[in-house]
Amino acid sequence: MIPEIGHYALVLALGLAMIQAVVPLWGARLRDDTLMGTAGPTAFAQLAFAAIAFAALTACYVYSDFSVANVFENSHSAKPLIYKITGVWGNHEGSMLLWVLILALFGALVAYFGDNLPATLKANVLAVQSWIAAAFYIFILGTSNPFLRLAEAPFEGRDLNPILQDIGLAIHPPMLYLGYVGFSISFSFAIAALIEGRIDAAWARWVRPWTLAAWMCLTAGISMGSYWAYYELGWGGWWFWDPVENASLMPWIAGTALLHSAVVMEKRNALKIWTILLAILAFSLSLIGTFLVRSGVLTSVHTFATDPTRGVFILAILTFFIGGGLALYAWRAPVLKQGGLFAPLSREGALVLNNLFLTTACATVFIGTLYPLALEALTGDKISVGAPFFNLTFGPLMVPLLLAVPFGPLLAWKRGDLLGVAQRLTAAWMCGLITVAVTFAITRGGPILAPFAIGLAVYVMVGALTDIFERAGLLRVPFPTAIRRAGGLPRSAWGTAFAHFGLGATLLGIVCESNWNTERIVTLKPNETVSLRSYELTFDGMTTRQGPNYRELTAKFTVRSGGTVVDVMEPSKRNFASRGTSTTEAALLTRGFSQIYLSLGDPAADGALAIRLYHKPLVLLIWLGTVLMVFGGALSLSDRRLRVGAPKPAKKSALQPAE
Amino acid sequence: MTRKQRRLVLIGTGLGVLALAAALVLTALRDSVVFFNSPSDIVEKNVQPGARIRLGGLVKPGTLQKDADLAVRFEVTDGKSAIMVAYRGILPDLFREGQGVVTEGALDTAGVFKADAVLAKHDETYMPKEVADALKKQGHWKDGQETGRDASAVKKP
Numbered sequence: 001m002i003p004e005i006g007h008y009a010l011v012l013a014l015g016l017a018m019i020q021a022v023v024p025l026w027g028a029r030l031r032d033d034t035l036m037g038t039a040g041p042t043a044f045a046q047l048a049f050a051a052i053a054f055a056a057l058t059a060c061y062v063y064s065d066f067s068v069a070n071v072f073e074n075s076h077s078a079k080p081l082i083y084k085i086t087g088v089w090g091n092h093e094g095s096m097l098l099w100v101l102i103l104a105l106f107g108a109l110v111a112y113f114g115d116n117l118p119a120t121l122k123a124n125v126l127a128v129q130s131w132i133a134a135a136f137y138i139f140i141l142g143t144s145n146p147f148l149r150l151a152e153a154p155f156e157g158r159d160l161n162p163i164l165q166d167i168g169l170a171i172h173p174p175m176l177y178l179g180y181v182g183f184s185i186s187f188s189f190a191i192a193a194l195i196e197g198r199i200d201a202a203w204a205r206w207v208r209p210w211t212l213a214a215w216m217c218l219t220a221g222i223s224m225g226s227y228w229a230y231y232e233l234g235w236g237g238w239w240f241w242d243p244v245e246n247a248s249l250m251p252w253i254a255g256t257a258l259l260h261s262a263v264v265m266e267k268r269n270a271l272k273i274w275t276i277l278l279a280i281l282a283f284s285l286s287l288i289g290t291f292l293v294r295s296g297v298l299t300s301v302h303t304f305a306t307d308p309t310r311g312v313f314i315l316a317i318l319t320f321f322i323g324g325g326l327a328l329y330a331w332r333a334p335v336l337k338q339g340g341l342f343a344p345l346s347r348e349g350a351l352v353l354n355n356l357f358l359t360t361a362c363a364t365v366f367i368g369t370l371y372p373l374a375l376e377a378l379t380g381d382k383i384s385v386g387a388p389f390f391n392l393t394f395g396p397l398m399v400p401l402l403l404a405v406p407f408g409p410l411l412a413w414k415r416g417d418l419l420g421v422a423q424r425l426t427a428a429w430m431c432g433l434i435t436v437a438v439t440f441a442i443t444r445g446g447p448i449l450a451p452f453a454i455g456l457a458v459y460v461m462v463g464a465l466t467d468i469f470e471r472a473g474l475l476r477v478p479f480p481t482a483i484r485r486a487g488g489l490p491r492s493a494w495g496t497a498f499a500h501f502g503l504g505a506t507l508l509g510i511v512c513e514s515n516w517n518t519e520r521i522v523t524l525k526p527n528e529t530v531s532l533r534s535y536e537l538t539f540d541g542m543t544t545r546q547g548p549n550y551r552e553l554t555a556k557f558t559v560r561s562g563g564t565v566v567d568v569m570e571p572s573k574r575n576f577a578s579r580g581t582s583t584t585e586a587a588l589l590t591r592g593f594s595q596i597y598l599s600l601g602d603p604a605a606d607g608a609l610a611i612r613l614y615h616k617p618l619v620l621l622i623w624l625g626t627v628l629m630v631f632g633g634a635l636s637l638s639d640r641r642l643r644v645g646a647p648k649p650a651k652k653s654a655l656q657p658a659e
Numbered sequence: 660m661t662r663k664q665r666r667l668v669l670i671g672t673g674l675g676v677l678a679l680a681a682a683l684v685l686t687a688l689r690d691s692v693v694f695f696n697s698p699s700d701i702v703e704k705n706v707q708p709g710a711r712i713r714l715g716g717l718v719k720p721g722t723l724q725k726d727a728d729l730a731v732r733f734e735v736t737d738g739k740s741a742i743m744v745a746y747r748g749i750l751p752d753l754f755r756e757g758q759g760v761v762t763e764g765a766l767d768t769a770g771v772f773k774a775d776a777v778l779a780k781h782d783e784t785y786m787p788k789e790v791a792d793a794l795k796k797q798g799h800w801k802d803g804q805e806t807g808r809d810a811s812a813v814k815k816p
Binding site for chain 2: 234341342343344352353356357360361363364367368371381382383384385386388389392393396397521522523573581582583584601602604610612
């Protein structure tokens, strides 16, 4: 009964989406308030039915209803409750259902917060949003229905792929989808603006918070996924330039560019057409990401979606929305009025430079990800484009951008003074140069480029704080005054500082981890000791344990530093009988921002054990940096000036954009 | 600066960055692309020793030898030809005889493939796509075989 309710709710949601896709659009053409007014209630109802469908599937998982094919294939009655729930989106059908649920959620949010939007814009946005939703409902119902039943209910399920049974995976896909789907809002706004042929600063003020929220979720999602790969896959890598990872990185880069260009549009009413294009591109790249992951065109570490027949359908959705969006853009963009002027050396100019490098970098990632697919389709040659390609292309393109990052917030709008800013950044580049010299002195004979990269990271970090320090007047005015002033600065300024500081921190972590990572692969017998940097690890022995749906072989290692015991590490191997597979659970020991990483190989007959041991200096900064970026985004989002969505009844008419 | 000059500066910078990116992409594609080969490809195409390639196929049952100090040797086959692979390190969790595997490295002059990476990017029901394609070409693999799922469990709405 429950799966049928879910199925039925999904069909109703499709019906509502179709109404919402047509009626408000028609209403906006006729300027008919009643027709336009249907957009809001249908958006809420659509959310309600999508939520019912999702809840129904979740219930099937929680009660282990193996008569539902999807539950049978991806769940097991002995699985812990949390992984039964996260298993809902650990597979293709369920993850698509989550996708449409989030899409419906965003639609409803626009309807809820959109009271002060111009009526036609709101109607158009919700209609476009519903076009996307309808396409995905048809996709789910037609090719990947999660509610299909089995004729004879099996006694036990086949279990979820064990590497996906992890708390990191519980959070990673929903965050990523919130980001992907969040860009649908900017897309809908862009398309609506093109349909109306009118765009202004108020439009940008509306789009920016949504983009920012989506960007924050995407940042957190990518970071989560990277940390999950780091501790779960057992070889200590945190980014593989795998196509699936690139699929999430591309919308992130485009989204970052969009955030920055929307600032120019909001403040200076310039770069309008470019911003629209970026909004279309960011969501297009999200769709391409979905296509890459969900269609099975890739060979990748992410093995849980491999059904090429669905690919054709997603490809059709892709062609329709990206092709349609770009065609509409080509047709309507010349209608939009050009915005304000600015000198190349100005804050606008710096943001343009940011956009230029980000989009180019995004394009190189795009080429590296899709070129092998295109080549295979055309010539049949199978190639793999791996990390060396991306390091060679993406890396050099990021360097000038990173050099420019501290300049951006310090340059004045319209006409900036480059020399003046360089002087104000004295502290930043001095710190950077000193770091380069010190790193060279410490790591004599080490990698040549790495000290410069560390210097660059320090320069970005100090540079990010320069704006705050200067505006607070630190060292110029008495300390309490400076603190008070700093507190009074707009939150968006703090947000920028945090996000840019986080960028520098992430870079620092990346450089240190990839250049001074120590790896040892050894075989140990019990009571033997291996040394790593300043640590000694003694293998104490192994124990076995029965988990809820696996057997676990745990090894115990005592870590000593200079003779004193630091901690105990217990890496393990889990064997999942239901799928006949095993996973490696690495043990991590955190010391400051660095980590010792220990994962197990196969035990030999004589009790010897192969282990993989790493010392990863400052590795935690990679993810802490992204946390700072997200925090910066949140600060900026909470800035009053951005909250046009908050109800202000008295000034409601003032928020109508000038026509 | 006139409007025209400003636009020229913008377009110039844009083209400059694009040219830089294009140069980087082309260099990187020339140097860092790795071709995928099946054992038969290696025999037929006469792949040169030292060229960095990926080799994929099935681990031939009964050929896995573990030596001291984590060195392993095994043969990769596509049913027609087999190539000896030498690797030092810990094999992935999913590495097994008779299973699909992708290795990356180069041939030495003796015709042994020195791998520095062994990827078993699959679970027990999933075969790496390149390997499946290579096996299909040799007629050892049929569509539908890879699912390994209960064909008897008929789906019904």
